[in-house]
Amino acid sequence: MKREEIFERDEWRCVYCGEQFAASALTVDHVQPQVRGGDNSGGNVVTACATCNFRKGHRRLVDFLLDEPAALANFRQLARHVWPRHIRTLDEALRAGARRADSHDDSPRR
């Protein structure tokens, strides 16, 4: 998809902060990064404002969303066009990450 098509589909709304922006303030964010084989298909791209994309930086999407509960809530509500397999992968990683964050013991991983 082209940038403008992605922004129009998402109504110029950032999926992380939920605010609407002019196209000049928006970026295309890849759920599966291009360096990891993600492409520009509609199910792999979301609209993100430059501020959120900068805050996300080079973190994986799951790490960013674990650190930013508000962004996670917005993403769940707004990223409706993302492929279900990406959402499933994300959900599994979030559950695993939440378990790690909750666990304070040092028992070895089985």
Ligand SMILES: [Zn+2]
């Ligand atoms: Zn944003």
